[in-house]
Amino acid sequence: SVIMVERDSQKGIIIGHKGAALKRVGVESRKDLEKFFGKQVHLELYVKVNKNWRSDSRQLKRFGYNN
Structure with missing residues (x-):
């Protein structure tokens, strides 16, 4: 999956220090997806x-937005 941002500074915020923020997003997203699909x-x-x-x-x- 791709997380799209408009500026390099936003990219740093999403990734976080040593990737901690991105990891947290990934873990929580994966949990929700696994619950929805019922499998790993x-x-x-x-x-x-x-x-x-x-x-x-x-x-x-x-990205699925309607104008």
Whole structure:
């Protein structure tokens, strides 16, 4: 899964010191997904910078947002 942010500074916040924040997001997400699907889930997370994605209607549609 990809976590999209607009700036490098946001990427650092999401990842956290030594990856602690991203790990916490991954663990909690994995627990919820495993509960939903009723089986073990392997989750890979990536944080990517895509400047101004929130202002791009194509990007918003791609992420499931309706304009």
